[in-house]
Amino acid sequence: CAGTWGYRDDNGPSVWARDYPKAAGQRQSPVNIDSGSTKAVKHDHALKADYSPEPKMSCVNNGLTFVATINGDNFISGGPLDTKSYKLASFHFHWGSNDSHGSEHTINSQAYPAELHLVHWNYNKYDTFAEAAAADDGLSVLGVMLKIGEPNAALKQVFDAMEKVKSPGTNFVMTSAFDLPGLLPGDINKFYTYPGSLTTPPCHESVTWIVCQETIGCSKEQLSTLRSLKNNDNNHLVNNFRPVMPLGNRTICCSN
Ligand code: SG4
Ligand code: ZN
Numbered sequence: 001c002a003g004t005w006g007y008r009d010d011n012g013p014s015v016w017a018r019d020y021p022k023a024a025g026q027r028q029s030p031v032n033i034d035s036g037s038t039k040a041v042k043h044d045h046a047l048k049a050d051y052s053p054e055p056k057m058s059c060v061n062n063g064l065t066f067v068a069t070i071n072g073d074n075f076i077s078g079g080p081l082d083t084k085s086y087k088l089a090s091f092h093f094h095w096g097s098n099d100s101h102g103s104e105h106t107i108n109s110q111a112y113p114a115e116l117h118l119v120h121w122n123y124n125k126y127d128t129f130a131e132a133a134a135a136d137d138g139l140s141v142l143g144v145m146l147k148i149g150e151p152n153a154a155l156k157q158v159f160d161a162m163e164k165v166k167s168p169g170t171n172f173v174m175t176s177a178f179d180l181p182g183l184l185p186g187d188i189n190k191f192y193t194y195p196g197s198l199t200t201p202p203c204h205e206s207v208t209w210i211v212c213q214e215t216i217g218c219s220k221e222q223l224s225t226l227r228s229l230k231n232n233d234n235n236h237l238v239n240n241f242r243p244v245m246p247l248g249n250r251t252i253c254c255s256n
Helices: 013-019 129-133 153-162 220-228
Strands: 039-041 048-050 058-061 066-069 075-077 085-095 114-121 139-148 171-173 191-196 207-212 216-218 253-255
Touching: 058 153, 066 153, 075 114, 085 139, 085 220, 114 129, 139 220, 153 216, 153 220
Parallel strands: 039 253, 139 207, 139 216
Antiparallel strands: 048 075, 058 066, 058 171, 066 085, 075 085, 085 114, 114 139, 191 207, 191 253
16 A cells, blocks of 8 residues: 555565556656766756755664755755755665665666765755655755775764664764765766656656766675664665666766
């Protein structure tokens, strides 16, 4: 029934459209990004993230992922958003049961072990996040692939918080300011962008996707921490990604 979607065979991506018809739409996410078929574009304004440290960041294991809620004023603008500024609401991750899969987007059919999503909304145009989430220009999600390598300090703060929310439904508030700017890769101006959707029910077709070409590093231990979270069935919370959806007649643009 509605409201009990997940990632098992009986409630997972292949049956979401039964309760959430938008999941069968023509503008769905994630997609495979075939770098050779992207269209190179020069945007008028560079993509810019105005992020600042977040005091007392609240983190929750909601049984489906790890989500951090952002209360401060943090924005992205430029690139496909042009002069519009979108405000950061939260971030979360998708990951696999082993290093060979876990990301939602794939690049040249290659998956990464995890993908970070920073969810922003068009707060100048819409009164509430919920209203924006259902509007075709309401959201912009910045996607960043995690790759095994040298972890950054901000990710370490996230994974320390994760240790405190292993059980579904538990939350934790950070005691020191979270280094939000430090979470991003060095050059966010290398990206792919296309019109898509939320990758979870209700799969609203409201997202301007911006997928960074640069990755952020994470350690094998950090990936184990992700995989040690428990889901609502008290199993390991793993493979919480939607498989890629057809691109259809959409074009993926590549910054240059
Ligand atoms: C995850 O389920 C998050 O927990 C949700 O965040 C998020 O929904 C959802 O993914 C879809 O976001 O970038 N993958 S995605 O398309 O942010 C929203 C919360 O529920 C609306 C806070
Ligand atoms: Zn996501």
